[in-house]
Amino acid sequence: MSNERESMEYDVVIVGAGPAGLTTSIKLKQLNPQINICILEKGSEVGAHIISGNVFETKALDELIPNWKEKGAPIKTKVKKEKFLFLTKKGSFSWPTWLLPNVQKNHNNYIISLANLCRWLAQQAEELGVEVFPGFAASKILYSDSDEVIGVQTGDMGIDKEGNHKSGFEPGLNIFAKVTVFAEGCRGHLGKEVIKKYNLNNNKSPQQYGIGFKEIWEIPEEQHSEGLIMHSAGWPLDNSTYGGSFCYHAENNQVFIGYVIGLDYKNPYLSPYDEFQRFKTHPTIKKYLVNGKRIAYGARALIEGGLQSLPKMYMPGALLIGCDAGTLNMPKIKGSHTAMKSGILAAETIIDYLLNNKSLSAYEEKFNNSWLYNELYKARNVKPSFNWGLIPAIIFTGIDQILFRGNLPFTLKHIHADHERLVSKNQANKIEYPKYDGKLTFDKTSSVSLTGTNHEADQPVHLKLKDPALPLEYTLSEYDEPAQRYCPAGVYEIDDSNTDNKKFVINAQNCIHCKTCDIKEPSQNITWVTPEGSGGPNYANM
Amino acid sequence: MKILVTVKRVIDYNVQVRVKSDGTGVEKDNVKMSMNPPDENAVEEALRIKESGKADEVVILSIGGEKSQETIRTALAMGADRGILVQVDHEIEPLAVSKIIAKIAEEEKPGIILMGKQAIDDDSNQTPQMTSALLEWPQATFASKIEINDQKALITREIDEGLEKIKVNMPFVASCDLRLNEPRYASLPNIMKAKKKPLDLKSIEDIGIDVKPRIEQIKVEEPPARQKGVMVSDIAELVQKLKHEAKVI
Numbered sequence: 036m037s038n039e040r041e042s043m044e045y046d047v048v049i050v051g052a053g054p055a056g057l058t059t060s061i062k063l064k065q066l067n068p069q070i071n072i073c074i075l076e077k078g079s080e081v082g083a084h085i086i087s088g089n090v091f092e093t094k095a096l097d098e099l100i101p102n103w104k105e106k107g108a109p110i111k112t113k114v115k116k117e118k119f120l121f122l123t124k125k126g127s128f129s130w131p132t133w134l135l136p137n138v139q140k141n142h143n144n145y146i147i148s149l150a151n152l153c154r155w156l157a158q159q160a161e162e163l164g165v166e167v168f169p170g171f172a173a174s175k176i177l178y179s180d181s182d183e184v185i186g187v188q189t190g191d192m193g194i195d196k197e198g199n200h201k202s203g204f205e206p207g208l209n210i211f212a213k214v215t216v217f218a219e220g221c222r223g224h225l226g227k228e229v230i231k232k233y234n235l236n237n238n239k240s241p242q243q244y245g246i247g248f249k250e251i252w253e254i255p256e257e258q259h260s261e262g263l264i265m266h267s268a269g270w271p272l273d274n275s276t277y278g279g280s281f282c283y284h285a286e287n288n289q290v291f292i293g294y295v296i297g298l299d300y301k302n303p304y305l306s307p308y309d310e311f312q313r314f315k316t317h318p319t320i321k322k323y324l325v326n327g328k329r330i331a332y333g334a335r336a337l338i339e340g341g342l343q344s345l346p347k348m349y350m351p352g353a354l355l356i357g358c359d360a361g362t363l364n365m366p367k368i369k370g371s372h373t374a375m376k377s378g379i380l381a382a383e384t385i386i387d388y389l390l391n392n393k394s395l396s397a398y399e400e401k402f403n404n405s406w407l408y409n410e411l412y413k414a415r416n417v418k419p420s421f422n423w424g425l426i427p428a429i430i431f432t433g434i435d436q437i438l439f440r441g442n443l444p445f446t447l448k449h450i451h452a453d454h455e456r457l458v459s460k461n462q463a464n465k466i467e468y469p470k471y472d473g474k475l476t477f478d479k480t481s482s483v484s485l486t487g488t489n490h491e492a493d494q495p496v497h498l499k500l501k502d503p504a505l506p507l508e509y510t511l512s513e514y515d516e517p518a519q520r521y522c523p524a525g526v527y528e529i530d531d532s533n534t535d536n537k538k539f540v541i542n543a544q545n546c547i548h549c550k551t552c553d554i555k556e557p558s559q560n561i562t563w564v565t566p567e568g569s570g571g572p573n574y575a576n577m
Numbered sequence: 578m579k580i581l582v583t584v585k586r587v588i589d590y591n592v593q594v595r596v597k598s599d600g601t602g603v604e605k606d607n608v609k610m611s612m613n614p615p616d617e618n619a620v621e622e623a624l625r626i627k628e629s630g631k632a633d634e635v636v637i638l639s640i641g642g643e644k645s646q647e648t649i650r651t652a653l654a655m656g657a658d659r660g661i662l663v664q665v666d667h668e669i670e671p672l673a674v675s676k677i678i679a680k681i682a683e684e685e686k687p688g689i690i691l692m693g694k695q696a697i698d699d700d701s702n703q704t705p706q707m708t709s710a711l712l713e714w715p716q717a718t719f720a721s722k723i724e725i726n727d728q729k730a731l732i733t734r735e736i737d738e739g740l741e742k743i744k745v746n747m748p749f750v751a752s753c754d755l756r757l758n759e760p761r762y763a764s765l766p767n768i769m770k771a772k773k774k775p776l777d778l779k780s781i782e783d784i785g786i787d788v789k790p791r792i793e794q795i796k797v798e799e800p801p802a803r804q805k806g807v808m809v810s811d812i813a814e815l816v817q818k819l820k821h822e823a824k825v826i
Contacts, residue, residue, distance in 0.1 A: 041764075041766060043765065043766065043769075079589070079591075079609060079611075080609055082607070083609060148607075150607070151607055154607065166769070168765060168768065171765060189765065192762040193762060201759075202759055203759050203760070203761045203762055205761070205762040205764050208764070208765055208766070210765075253598055288598075328598075330595055484593055485593055487589070487591045487592045487593060487609065488591070489591040573589060573591050573592055573609045575592070575606075575607045575608050575609065576606070576607050
């Protein structure tokens, strides 16, 4: 088959048009305009699969495009005021800002839509001659006989449910490149493959993840305060579950509201989606949203492991950058500037590799000498301390971040992978979530409809079960099939309308490409692969 | 023989369209846009006619803002030969659109004009009909099958009662139904090639047609939210509810 495929050749192929991939391409062209580069993006357009808070630190962008303001970057709303709240069931108290560690101070940052920033970055890249191809998913990695990455294959288009060619069948092509850059974002499915194949996470802590939700609300003017950002910890989560909220007052009377929950949670009855919905009913939050209108919804897994879990970022013929490796700074709750910096370093490494015969392994030295490493080093002990529970972690983080500025002489490790953390349903308390009111809180179906998600219906299911019998034979009885709850889009259902013949249903068409199932499934039974290109959500201003 | 195909850039069919809070229209900022779906069928059909040897050029025409070039490029990537964009930066009404198409048709002299049966944004379903009237050409709307034979075409139309077959003489205007065909995917190499195909930009002044709107839009509102349905346990309850609650029987 592979002999029949058409092929194209580039100097560099980049998988994923997010902040990391786009930055790599721009920096490469700045360093050498002759280099030919193509970016493959599985979303229907650049930005369609980008979702992020986002309070943006401009540090890396200042390095990449110093005159971004003149060039009209969609970075407009400066942070004016910030609050950090602890929520109890009915009340809240503010943490004094002078007691916040430096990493959580945002006065030089901006409230932005990362999707729109990526659209703008893609324009900059295209003006420099980068070929950006949205709607094309890189579905396979091409290796040489000596096991070097030599490019990627785009997905076939026009295959039906059973795997037969439909009338419009269009085979994917082989894209060969001297260097392949994996920049798929958190838990990229090709990134996952190379981490395993080249043992890139040898001697590292298991990666840690979270699931993040975001909604955009349009609220009455008198409840809006442009430039205000709020974060919270506490209710509705218990003290042993890691997570918190964000609420950013952006331009045009919009509020970006969201919630992040560590995927190391233990109770299989916990529903991250419902925790987020419930959070919005807290009096402190509700007062902003009431009489407002929800206009967007989305969710995505994110990296929480930090430096201890960061795999080696180079391999023969390829680099792994941004959150495909895991460069997010957890205590800062920011990954965009770090992803972009990892892209700048990637471009410099690639130039040296292509033109000066240096090895791609030079990436490591560049990385270790950069502010990016320094930032992640100082942040490294915060997340693991939350294993001790909320209060001890806050005390420790105060000491670590304020007194020692992240320079304590030891490094805490992550012990377990997230999928190992669930306890049996018999050891867990059921959680009763309140009913959705259709005003502040909504069911998953109406939420997914706001994401503009679509997949061609007649194609193979892109959520693969290693053992199709496992959900009903084991996961249901042991964990009450948590996929029903951790999936933010209602993809997984147990159909028990016929009690003698229960069914595990996968509504793959609803999938919003968050990757949570691939991470949290307790037996690692679900593998996320790329569906036909341009499938998935169509996020506008996320 | 030349085929002229018209394409319109519209909000993608997957997007949940949202009315702007000030009621002046619908939100289009950063919203995913794509080719009007029945226009894709029109492009596909033109390409099939060309591939069967019955036409030798497929020309794509769009009327709209600068970004409509992307929509034309999509059609070129599917296999069309060249494009024309008449640049207009505001909404224009079907009559003005028809006049522009007729004007271009007089210059290009196509044997067939293929159009989508209607655009999914304003659902006017007027442009093909008015274009054929302005040109005084035969029209075949809602085509689900087009067979070209010599200077004639046998066209199957989707109508309320079923299917209707009509014969039209060239040149004619046909509007395409979604059942006409399955549009092809644009492959990566073809997207690359499409970037180099000719695309002619014309200003509305070049065309010399008055595109001033004739209709004043007062306000755009969302339709009232649909009420949730209820499950009834049996027919008796249904009848009860229809009688006393809905008061329809």
